[in-house]
Amino acid sequence: MKNFNHEIYIGDRRVSNDDPTYIIAEIGSNHGQSLEKAKEMIDAAAECGADAAKFQSLKFESLYKTDKTDADIKTLFELIELSEDWYAALSQHCAKKGLHFMSAPTYLEAVKLLADVGSPALKIASPQFDLYPEITLEAKKHALPLIMSVGISSLGDIDRMMNLCIEEQIKDIVLLHCVSQYPTPAKNANLSFIQTLKNTYNCLVGYSDHTLGIHFPVSAVALGASVVEKHFTLDKTSAGPDHHFASEPTEFKLMVDQIRELKSGLGDGRKAQLTEWEKGHRERIAMKFVAKDNISAGDRFNSKNFVLKRGNGGIAREHLALIEKFTMKVDLRKNEMLEWQHLIEDTKG
Numbered sequence: 143m144k145n146f147n148h149e150i151y152i153g154d155r156r157v158s159n160d161d162p163t164y165i166i167a168e169i170g171s172n173h174g175q176s177l178e179k180a181k182e183m184i185d186a187a188a189e190c191g192a193d194a195a196k197f198q199s200l201k202f203e204s205l206y207k208t209d210k211t212d213a214d215i216k217t218l219f220e221l222i223e224l225s226e227d228w229y230a231a232l233s234q235h236c237a238k239k240g241l242h243f244m245s246a247p248t249y250l251e252a253v254k255l256l257a258d259v260g261s262p263a264l265k266i267a268s269p270q271f272d273l274y275p276e277i278t279l280e281a282k283k284h285a286l287p288l289i290m291s292v293g294i295s296s297l298g299d300i301d302r303m304m305n306l307c308i309e310e311q312i313k314d315i316v317l318l319h320c321v322s323q324y325p326t327p328a329k330n331a332n333l334s335f336i337q338t339l340k341n342t343y344n345c346l347v348g349y350s351d352h353t354l355g356i357h358f359p360v361s362a363v364a365l366g367a368s369v370v371e372k373h374f375t376l377d378k379t380s381a382g383p384d385h386h387f388a389s390e391p392t393e394f395k396l397m398v399d400q401i402r403e404l405k406s407g408l409g410d411g412r413k414a415q416l417t418e419w420e421k422g423h424r425e426r427i428a429m430k431f432v433a434k435d436n437i438s439a440g441d442r443f444n445s446k447n448f449v450l451k452r453g454n455g456g457i458a459r460e461h462l463a464l465i466e467k468f469t470m471k472v473d474l475r476k477n478e479m480l481e482w483q484h485l486i487e488d489t490k491g
Contacts, residue, residue, distance in 0.1 A: 144344060145307075145308045145343075145344070145345075146307070146314075146315055146345035146346070147313045148345070151314075152164065152194070152262045152263045153242055155193060157346065157368055157369065158346070159346070159366065160410075163368060163369065163402075164194070164369045165191070165192050165193050165370050165371075165397075165398055165401060166193065166194045166196050166244065166265075166289075166369065166370070166371040166372070167187035167190065167196065167372065167394065168372060168373045169183050169187070169195055169374055170197060170198045171197075171198055171200065171221075171223075171224070171383065171384055172373070172376075172380070172382055172384055172385055174380065174381075175223070177231065177232075179376075180197070180228065180232060181231075181232070181235050183374065183375075183376060184232070184235050184236055184239055184241060185239060186374075186391045187239075187241060187374055187394070188240055188241050189391070189395070190398050191398040191399070191402070192374075193241065194241055194243070194244050195232075195241050195243060195244070195374075196245060196246065196371070197224050197244070197246075198222075198224060198245060198246050198267070199224055199245045199246060199247045199249070199252035199255070200223045200224055201219075201223060202215075202216055202219035202223065204248075204249035204252075205249055206219075218383070221381075222382065222383070226252075229255055230259045233259040233260050233261065243259070243260070244261055244262075244263055244264070244265055245265065246264075246270070247264060247277055247280075247281070248269070248270055248274075250276060250277065250280050253277065253280045253281050253284065254284070257286060261286070262287070263286050263287040263288070264284075264288055264289070265291070265371075266278055266281070266290040267291055268291040268292065268293030268295070268322050268350075269294065271292055271293075271294075271299070272295050272300070272302060272303045275303060275306060278290075278303070278307070278310075279310065282310055282312055286314075287315065287316070288312065288315045288316070289316045289348070289371075290303070290317055290318065291318040291350050291371075292317060292319065292320060292339070293321060293322035293350070294322045300317075300343075304343055315345060316345070316347065316348050316368065317339050317345055317346070317348070318348045318350040318369065318371065319332075319335045319336045319348070319349050319350070319362075319367075320350035320352070324352050324383075324384070324387050326351075326353045328353065328358075333358060333361055333362055333365055334365065336348075336349060336365045336366055336367055337366060340366050346368050346369070347367060347368065347369075348362075348367045348370060349362035349367040349370055349371070350371040351370065351371065351372045351373075353387075356393060356394075356396060359397055360397060360400045360404055363401050363405055364404060364408065372389055372394065373387060374388055374389060374391075374394055375389070375390060376391065378390055426452070428459065429450035429452060429459045430452065430453055430455075430457060430458055431445075431450065431456065431459070431479070432448060432450070432451045432456075432477060432478070432480070433448060433474045433476055433479075433480065434447055434448060436473065436475055436476050437473065438470065439470050439471060439472050439473050441469060441470045442468075442470075442488060443466055443468050445462060445466070448480065451479075453479055455479060456479040457480050457481065467488055468485040468486060468487055469487075471483070471484055
């Protein structure tokens with residue numbers, strides 16, 4: 143039984159296993175509390191060929207009990223919070239640049255704020271996936287596709303959330319494999335889990351990357367990721383928690399280009415027709431029949447009288463079963479290549 147859709151729409155963009163990979167530039171909190179910098183990052187993400195620019199909807203007072211939280215957490219949030227007053231401006235700027243505006247709502251009120259400014263999908267971040275399912279239930283009210291990261295969830299946690307989605311008839315989802323380690327060492331990337339998610343839940347899957355470099359997100363596409371999310375920065379050396387493992391524009395664009403090229407080369411799993419170049423190459427390297435010794439007209443074709451060599455013209459070895467029904471129409475000299483005009487069909491048997 144198919145509980146989840148294998149084809150969803152994020153705005154006017156179809157996402158499926160057969161469509162170009164949907165690529166998200168995760169700006170997150172790297173805007174540095176500057177709306178102008180956030181817009182500059184959107185511009186750069188668009189130039190890199192991303193499909194969406196994504197932020198994180200963070201609000202200290204909605205997430206933490208102040209008297210039970212260390213002061214350094216509050217200080218951090220003063221640097222990374224996304225102002226609710228920016229949502230409309232960011233959404234409009236993304237639309238102007240041909241990108242989708244997204245954010246990961248971490249508190250309930252943010253869901254409606256994002257829906258109201260036209261976000262075409264919602265990202266359910268790893269901490270909100272199974273630890274705060276109320277976010278998903280709130281998102282259901284707006285009937286938007288959900289891109290759900292499973293980073294800090296166990297298989298039991300994922301099962302519980304997927305069963306909740308089935309019960310609530312939430313069908314437009316993409317599960318993102320993710321390792322919530324920043325950066326993620328290669329030995330912990332576990333890319334094969336992409337296929338495990340796909341086979342277990344029979345839904346669209348993707349990959350949210352925290353490794354250094356771009357080879358893991360590119361490889362994820364080969365393993366079936368229909369969505370790729372990668373942290374994005376203008377400068378890795380900038381102050382902030384997420385810059386050091388993010389990709390700068392040059393690297394991010396290279397990732398986008400490689401993903402596009404890889405996706406175009408994956409095909410549909412069926413053996414394709416030979417290209418014209420392959421047909422010509424096959425003809426050039428085919429083994430042809432060449433006479434071992436002189437052969438007389440009237441002799442029945444016998445492969446033992448020939449050796450196989452490459453060359454222009456001639457009859458390829460692949461036609462052996464057919465030409466065994468023929469006799470020699472003319473004499474053939476030693477080392478001469480057999481041609482169709484040298485043969486006549488043996489009508490006697």
